[in-house]
Amino acid sequence: MLEQTGGAAAPEKSRNQHHALQVETRMRVELKDITSQIARLVERSGIESGQCHIFVPHTTAAILINENYDPGLRKDIENFLKKLAPVSPDYQHNDGNCDAHLKAAIIGVSKTLLIEHGQLVLGRWQGIYFCEFDGPRQRNLRVKLVAD
Ligand code: ZN
Numbered sequence: 001m002l003e004q005t006g007g008a009a010a011p012e013k014s015r016n017q018h019h020a021l022q023v024e025t026r027m028r029v030e031l032k033d034i035t036s037q038i039a040r041l042v043e044r045s046g047i048e049s050g051q052c053h054i055f056v057p058h059t060t061a062a063i064l065i066n067e068n069y070d071p072g073l074r075k076d077i078e079n080f081l082k083k084l085a086p087v088s089p090d091y092q093h094n095d096g097n098c099d100a101h102l103k104a105a106i107i108g109v110s111k112t113l114l115i116e117h118g119q120l121v122l123g124r125w126q127g128i129y130f131c132e133f134d135g136p137r138q139r140n141l142r143v144k145l146v147a148d
Pocket of ligand 1: 093095097098101
């Protein structure tokens with residue numbers, strides 16, 4: 001994941017930051033674990049307490065928080081979404097990617113997480129996934145870190 005722009009690289013005290021990241025996906029449907037990259041941004045920000053907003057500016061990609069320990073779960077989520085929104089020629093939006101729009105609509109394009117003690121707050125088994133539904137592509141991801 002490449003970072004295009006952003007705030008200061010060195011830790012600074014309690015200053016809001018924005019980051020425009022690039023995410024490269026390699027498959028049509030891919031749940032890409034971006035937990036460590038986001039956690040690193042938070043740690044480097046120097047923000048002790050605040051919020052981390054994550055936004056995907058696309059209509060066929062999404063952001064998900066769920067278990068990132070068992071890789072089998074990723075497949076199960078993909079298969080579940082495939083049942084809800086199968087690839088089909090029968091959609092009104094017939095440019096070939098309507099299933100991807102529907103999957104993105106179900107998962108959603110943004111999440112807000114908490115920052116406490118200079119760290120991203122996540123449960124022991126939780127991870128952050130960038131969800132690609134119409135890849136492979138070069139995607140954008142926006143992260144805003146807001147200090148209390
Ligand atoms: Zn479309």
